[in-house]
Amino acid sequence: MPTKIEKDAISGQDTTGHEWDGLKELNTPLPKWWVYVFFACIAWAAGLCVLYPSIPYGRGYFHGLLGYSSRRNVDADVAKLVDQRKDSMDKIAAMPFDAIKADPALMEVALTSGRITFADNCQPCHGAGGGGNPGYPALAAGAWIWGGTLTDIQQTVTHGIRSADPDARNSAMPRFGADGTLKPAEIEAVADYVWATFYGHAEGKDVSAGAKIFAENCAACHGDQGQGNRDMGAPKLASKVHLYGDSREAIVHQVNLPRQGVMPNWGTRLSPGTIKAVSLYVHSLGGGE
Ligand code: HEC
Ligand code: HEC
Incomplete structure (x- = not known):
């Protein structure tokens, strides 16, 4: 089909020369502002590719001229948090329970730290949320064997029960059957x-x-x-x-034959601040006195 560019009488625009059944296509250019924005976007993207980590190759990637690394930023944030927490943990170790409880920000750190410590160290025996297991008391139930005040719990956790610690809580139900005391x-x-x-x-x-x-x-x-x-x-x-x-x-x-369960003494494994934090957590589970 022959192409013939001509001027459209109504709009004053050139046609492209394409014609179908008498319909002619106008050659309307993109608005200038649109073209500029389009090229600006391409330039912006190219700039970002050069400045920031972008193009992958082999096992690595182009790191960008600015040396930005989101992983390094996270590391820095974590280090800052640990630092902040260290201050708080020192305070928790030094302050009496009442003063910690009166400080909501400190209490939040204590309960968070206590929850993590509990999940790592106590949950295998005492169950999630202190729900208890046969032989391992339910710490959330308020049915305390040795006592459920904060200082009771701190004492139990630090020295243990029937543990090797000289200050451990100790007592032994007699072996009535095994020793023949009762028939x-x-x-x-x-x-x-x-x-x-x-x-x-x-x-x-x-x-x-x-x-x-x-x-x-x-x-x-x-x-x-x-x-x-x-x-x-x-x-x-x-x-x-x-x-x-x-x-x-x-x-x-x-x-x-009484089992005489053993609760480990955590004083040798956890810092005093951590023990106070986990005591506050246990106390908060619903049974605290
Ligand atoms: C190896 C299992 C084991 C682990 C781990 C363990 N406990 Fe215990 N815990 C026991 C046993 C067994 C008893 C009950 C001993 C008894 O018969 O009086 C007990 C008792 C207690 C009591 C006294 C409950 C009461 O009714 O007076 C507290 C509080 C307690 N544990 C807290 C903790 C905390 C906090 C941790 C983690 C830091 C922990 N336990 C980890 C076995 C464990
Ligand atoms: C010297 C103190 C003492 C005497 C006496 C004693 N008990 Fe116990 N009893 C305990 C202690 C401590 C425990 C928990 C620790 C363990 O042995 O596991 C316990 C636990 C129990 C439990 C388990 C409770 C539970 O919550 O599951 C029962 C049941 C029990 N005793 C019954 C008896 C009966 C019955 C007698 C008398 C024939 C008796 N006890 C005498 C100290 C005693």
Whole structure:
């Protein structure tokens, strides 16, 4: 088809010379401002490519003339945070609990640090959020064996329970079955009594024989109402929360051969500030006194 450029009578523009069935195409140039912006964008992009990390090659990339590195920026930010936290951790180590609790910013650092410490060190035994596991007390339940004030918790965590630490909390339930202090029938009877009276599973049995054995052998530590005794680390038996679970077999097992669980002494592994932070975290889980 022959091309013939001519001027359009109505718009005054040139045509491109293309024509279809009498329709002619106008050659309308892009507005100048659009063209300038377009070229400016290309120049801007080229500039960025030269100044900043851009073109990959092989195993590396072009680093750019400005030497910018987002990873280095993150490293610097982290270093700054660690530095800030060090100040806070020093303060937490030095200040009494009341003063820390009165300082919301410091408290936030303590709870964050405590949560991380707990997840790393305590969760395997005590469960997520201090929910507890058989043999490992639920720290969120408020059913404290040794005590749930901040200083109680700090003491427990620092020195441990039945650990190698000379200041560890210590006490030992006698091995009534293993040592032959109680006969198997007596153990069954006292288990019936504990199961019915304190664990709340009365099955209409006469448990008076067990009650007598309990008063003579157990009440000194666990209390005549099964209320427990924190000085002895003897758990409250009249409770819904049980260290070794809610079963009659667990009671029989415990009277036969107490487990005497060991809680490590963290004073040799965690700094005093970290121990205070994790104590504040444990205290905040819902059971703190
Ligand atoms: C190896 C398992 C283990 C680990 C790890 C562990 N604990 Fe314990 N913890 C125990 C046992 C077992 C007991 C209960 C001992 C007993 O029978 O009295 C206990 C008891 C406690 C108690 C006393 C609870 C009460 O009712 O008085 C606190 C508080 C506690 N742990 C906090 C912690 C914290 C905080 C950490 C982490 C820094 C931690 N534990 C790590 C095993 C562990
Ligand atoms: C010298 C103190 C002492 C005496 C006496 C004692 N206990 Fe205990 N008892 C403890 C301690 C400490 C624990 C927890 C630590 C452990 O041994 O694991 C415990 C734990 C228990 C538990 C587990 C509680 C739970 O929450 O799971 C039961 C059940 C129990 N005792 C029953 C008895 C009975 C029954 C007797 C008497 C025949 C008795 N105890 C005598 C100190 C004592």
